[in-house]
Structure formats: structure tokens, C-alpha cells
Amino acid sequence: MTKPTNKPSGRGLSRRQLLKASSGAAALLAAARLNFPAGAFAQGAGPEVKGAKLGFIALSDAGPLFVAKDKGLFAKYGVPDVDVQKQASWGTTRDNLVLGSEGNGIDGAHILTPMPYLISAGKVTQNNQPTPMYIMARLNLDAQCISVAKEYADLKLSTDASPFKTALEKKKASGKAVKAAMTFPGGTHDLWIRYWLAAGGIDPDKDIETIVVPPPQMVANMKVGTMDCFCVGEPWNLQLIHQDIGYTAVNTGEIWNKHPEKSFAMRAAWVDKYPNAAKAILMAVMEAQQWADKAENKQELAAIMAKRQWINCPVEDVYDRTAGKFDYGTGKVVENSPHIMKYWRDFASYPFQSHELWFLTEDIRWGKFEAGFDTKGLIGKVNREDIWRAAAKDLGVPASEIPTSTSRGKETFFDGKVFDPENPAAYLKSLSIKRVDV
Numbered sequence: 001m002t003k004p005t006n007k008p009s010g011r012g013l014s015r016r017q018l019l020k021a022s023s024g025a026a027a028l029l030a031a032a033r034l035n036f037p038a039g040a041f042a043q044g045a046g047p048e049v050k051g052a053k054l055g056f057i058a059l060s061d062a063g064p065l066f067v068a069k070d071k072g073l074f075a076k077y078g079v080p081d082v083d084v085q086k087q088a089s090w091g092t093t094r095d096n097l098v099l100g101s102e103g104n105g106i107d108g109a110h111i112l113t114p115m116p117y118l119i120s121a122g123k124v125t126q127n128n129q130p131t132p133m134y135i136m137a138r139l140n141l142d143a144q145c146i147s148v149a150k151e152y153a154d155l156k157l158s159t160d161a162s163p164f165k166t167a168l169e170k171k172k173a174s175g176k177a178v179k180a181a182m183t184f185p186g187g188t189h190d191l192w193i194r195y196w197l198a199a200g201g202i203d204p205d206k207d208i209e210t211i212v213v214p215p216p217q218m219v220a221n222m223k224v225g226t227m228d229c230f231c232v233g234e235p236w237n238l239q240l241i242h243q244d245i246g247y248t249a250v251n252t253g254e255i256w257n258k259h260p261e262k263s264f265a266m267r268a269a270w271v272d273k274y275p276n277a278a279k280a281i282l283m284a285v286m287e288a289q290q291w292a293d294k295a296e297n298k299q300e301l302a303a304i305m306a307k308r309q310w311i312n313c314p315v316e317d318v319y320d321r322t323a324g325k326f327d328y329g330t331g332k333v334v335e336n337s338p339h340i341m342k343y344w345r346d347f348a349s350y351p352f353q354s355h356e357l358w359f360l361t362e363d364i365r366w367g368k369f370e371a372g373f374d375t376k377g378l379i380g381k382v383n384r385e386d387i388w389r390a391a392a393k394d395l396g397v398p399a400s401e402i403p404t405s406t407s408r409g410k411e412t413f414f415d416g417k418v419f420d421p422e423n424p425a426a427y428l429k430s431l432s433i434k435r436v437d438v
Contacts, residue, residue, distance in 0.1 A: 047277035051081025052270065053101040054281075055093050055109035057183075058086065058216045058311040059233040060318055061140040061262040062110040063301060064343055066310045067288035076287075077280040086309070089214035090184035094119055098131045100267055108266030108281070110139060112187035114359045114368075116265040120382050123368060124186070132268035134384040135356070136282045139262040139289070141348045142253035143321065143341035144189060145237040146196055148229045149222055149246045156330045157249040159414050161200025168208060168228065180204065181213040181221065181230035186368040188261055191359065192252045193231035194366060198433040199415045205366075205435070222246055233261075234341075235311060235318040238327075242317060247329030253339025256413050258346050260355040271384070282391045286349055293344035298323045347403050351385050354407035354421035361424040367435040375424070 051074070056062040065084050068074055074082040087093040090112060097119060099105025116133035118124040125131060148157050148164070155163045168178045180197065182190040194204040204210055208228070213221050218236045221227060223245050231252070240246045252259060264285055271278040292301050302319040305311050311318065320327065324340040327333045342348040360375040369375070385406060392402055411419045419427045429438045 045276050047078045047280045048274040049079070049081075049277050051079050051083060052107040052266070052274075052277065052281060053083045053085060053105070055085050055087040055096055055106040055111075056310075057090065057093065057110065057214070058313075059110075059262075060235060060305055060311070060322060060341060061143075061233050062310075063292050063305050064139055064285050064288040065110055065264075066304050066307075067292055067301065068284040070304050070307075071288070071291070073284040073287050074281065077284045079277055079280045079284070082281060082284075090115065090187060091212075094124060094184075097133065097267060098125055098129075100270065107270045108136075108264065111263055111265045112184055112189070113138070113260055113263045113356070114186050114188065114191070114363055115184065116263065116382050117356070117360060117378055118186055118363070118368065120268075121369070121378060133265050133382055134268050134271050134387070135263045135265045135351050135382055136271075136278070136384055137264045137285060137289075137349050137388050138260050138351045138355075139264050139285075139343070139349070141258050141261060141342040141346060142251070142339045144192060144231060144233045144252040144261060145248045146193055146229060146231045146250045146252070147218075147222070147237045147240050147246050148249045149225075149227070150244070152228070153247060153330070156247075156332075159196070159199075159250050159254050161196050161202060161249075163200075164197075164229075165200060165202045165207065168202065171228075177209060178207075179209045179211050179227040181211050181218060181227040181232075183215055183232060184212060185210075186363045186366070188359075189231040189233075191362045191366075192255060193229070195362070195413070196231075196250060196255060198431070199413075199417075201433075203433050219243060219245065234321050235305075235313050238321055239313065239317040241327065241329035242314075248326070249328075251326060251337065251339045253337075254414060256411065257339070258342070259411075260352065260359075261341075263351060268381075271387075275387075279387060279391050279394070282387060283395055286344075286388075286391055286395060286397075289343040289349050293342065293348070295323075344401075347401070347408075350388060350403050351383055352403065352406060352408045353379050353383050353385065354409065354411075356383050357421050357424060358411065358419050361419070361428060364436055365428060365431060365434045371436045371438070 069084045093109050096105035101107045116135050119131050120133045122128040122130035197204045215232045218230050218232050219240050237248050302322045306315040324336050326337045356379045363369050407421050
């Protein structure tokens with residue numbers, strides 16, 4: 001991967017210092033564990049197996065899986081043989097989940113939240129054959145970004161995409177294609193960029209072509225002019241700026257504050273067969289989320305994530321935004337951003353059913369599910385917040401950090417639209433650009 005040549009000043013930490021933060025991890029493992037806020041593992045019936053195969057994409061929101069593996073948390077909970085495997089794309093993740101480890105695939109994954117629903121319903125699988133999945137936890141809130149090519153630098157785009165519409169129309173009139181890249185049809189990045197474009201009067205199916213590009217390939221593709229904008233997680237948005245190829249228009253937390261993002265999901269058949277092992281794996285991930293969210297651990301977290309076996313990028317491409325500093329590449333710099341990626345705070349780990357409903361409602365909006373689809377029925381099968389609560393109890397999570405409801409209530413977006421989980425049809429009706437009649 002090309003090392004950035006335009007290294008911003010004032011970062012405050014050198015690459016050597018960041019790398020030093022993760023050195024000696026093995027020797028300090030016992031001491032590091034004392035820093036975890038979770039309580040002792042309530043020993044009951046032990047895990048039925050010693051491990052599972054979990055997939056991840058090279059993104060910072062997979063950080064809890066990296067931490068759980070690097071710091072021995074899977075071993076702590078009796079599943080030392082958990083294998084965390086890099087996947088080439090979200091399509092590969094889907095295919096390997098369908099196969100399962102018995103078919104040389106994987107048993108679970110860091111995943112785009114709508115994917116377990118699309119896979120469970122057979123909407124994105126070969127021959128539309130369902131593979132039942134369980135969402136065990138949410139991995140994070142906020143901090144994806146929509147980036148725009150340098151040719152639109154004069155627009156200094158932000159939450160309002162309407163100036164982009166005129167620029168795209170002008171480019172199309174000259175005979176050139178205009179494209180928006182996301183990472184998987186119907187996934188979170190697809191929905192964020194569609195929401196942003198549509199709120200600015202740009203129809204994502206008619207005014208611009210949406211294409212699928214795996215996260216680690218986003219920067220290289222924009223460098224050669226494949227797309228005009230893209231939506232992805234870190235470190236790829238910051239790397240784009242470091243390589244002077246484009247800029248950040250908006251942090252997705254500015255579109256929907258404290259929005260749900262990735263999830264940790266497993267094959268239903270595996271969880272049903274090995275319930276104790278599944279809970280043990282979840283507990284390790286949850287404890288890693290707690291650790292990753294602490295300010296004093298951000299340097300070490302960035303150094304872990306940058307490792308070759310994980311994201312494989314320069315530490316400086318991932319540190320700033322991990323610590324809450326967002327340089328948009330336009331002269332706008334936000335220190336201590338409220339839209340920093342949250343792994344645990346604000347109930348980040350809990351898989352609210354109301355959030356699952358928003359994702360499914362948006363996928364109805366864009367034609368991934370048919371109008372009238374039984375969304376709540378599918379949520380009842382896929383969402384396993386009950387396992388999360390059991391794991392939280394065994395971890396000794398304080399009651400103040402456990403939601404009292406499966407719904408977070410009404411959600412308000414930057415453009416004033418309101419999603420009421422008690423009336424998703426009204427939300428759909430309020431949207432001017434959509435593929436469904438309400």
C-alpha cells in the first residue's frame with residue numbers, strides 16, 4: 001500500500017510512538033487485562049468447542065475482533081482457537097457465511113448490519129436460498145464517511161448534496177459517466193450514500209450510477225477516476241486525503257447522529273449447535289468493545305488495527321479519526337468530534353430492534369425487499385438481543401449500560417425526516433425519492 005506523501009502536521013504523535021504503543025503486548029497481557037471494565041466470567045457450562053472461524057473486512061469498525069484476538073480475550077472465555085480471517089469483499093463474506101466452516105467458509109463475521117437479513121431472506125444468495133443468520137451485537141456507531149473526488153474541491157460539499165447535482169449534470173452533459181461507489185447493495189454504505197444523494201435531490205438510480213467496490217480498493221479506484229464519490233469506513237477516507245485524491249464531504253454521524261453501523265453476526269445453525277461457545281465469543285467481543293472505547297487505549301488500538309494481518313495500513317491513516325480528530329481535507333478540522341466511532345458508549349454494542357427496522361425499511365425504499373414485507377417477523381428471527389443480554393449479565397455490565405427497551409424510539413435525520421419505528425410507513429411516505437409506492 002502506498003505510503004502517503006502529504007503527511008499533515010500537528011498530529012502530535014509519530015509513527016514510532018504509535019507503534020511503540022503496541023510493542024510488548026504479550027509481556028503486558030496480564031496487566032492489560034486489568035484495564036478491561038468487564039467483570040469476571042461467570043463460569044457455568046463451558047464452551048462446547050474451542051473456537052470458530054470469523055471473517056472481517058479491513059475497516060476500523062472490525063477493531064473489537066482484532067483486540068479480542070490480539071489481547072487473548074477469546075482464550076480468556078474458553079475459545080482460544082477462534083480464527084479471525086480477512087475477507088476480500090462483502091460478497092466474499094456472504095459466500096463464506098453460506099458455506100460455513102464445514103464447507104471451508106466461516107461461522108460468523110464483522111458485517112454490514114442489513115446483510116444478515118438479506119442473507120437470511122435469500123435476497124442476495126445463490127438461487128435465493130436462505131442461510132439463517134443471527135445478529136449477536138452491534139459493533140459500533142457513527143464514523144463512516146462520504147468522500148468526494150478532488151475535481152469537486154471547489155464545491156466543499158457537506159451534508160447538503162444539492163450543489164453536487166448541478167456538477168454531475170454538467171459532467172454527464174459532456175458525455176462522461178458519473179458514479180457513486182459503495183461496498184454492497186443494500187448494505188450500510190449503500191444506504192448512507194443513497195440517503196445523502198436523495199436528500200440533495202439526486203436520484204441514486206437515475207442521476208448517477210452506483211457501483212460496488214470493496215473497501216480496501218476505494219482509494220486506488222478514485223485515484224484512476226473510477227468514481228466521483230464513495231461511502232466507506234476508515235482508514236480509506238483519511239488515506240484519500242493523505243494521498244491528495246479527494247476530501248471528506250460528510251461523516252455519516254452528521255446524517256444521523258449515533259447511527260448504528262456494523263454488526264457481529266453468526267450462522268444460526270452454528271449458534272444453535274454451540275450456544276455456550278457462541279456466548280463466550282460474544283463476551284470476548286463485548287469486552288474488546290469496552291476496551292477499544294476508552295480514550296487512553298486509542299493509541300494502542302490504532303497500532304493494533306494498522307497491523308499487516310488486520311487493516312495493513314500506515315498508522316497515521318487510522319489514528320487521527322480513531323482518536324476523534326476529523327480533518328475533512330477542505331480546511332475544516334474538527335477536534336474531539338462527537339461523531340467519533342463509538343464501540344461501547346451510548347449503548348453502541350446493543351442491537352436495537354428499532355434500528356434493524358430502519359435498515360429494512362430503507363431496503364424496501366430502494367427495492368431490496370418488496371413493499372409489505374414482514375420486517376418484524378424477520379427481525380424476530382435474526383436479532384438475538386436476548387443472547388447479548390445474557391452475555392452482558394455474565395460480564396457484569398452495569399444496569400446503566402444495558403438498554404431497558406428493544407427500541408431507541410424516534411430517530412431524526414439531518415434533513416428533518418423522522419423515523420418512528422411504530423410507523424415506518426409514514427417515514428417512507430415522507431421521502432420524495434424512492435422505488436416503492438406507499
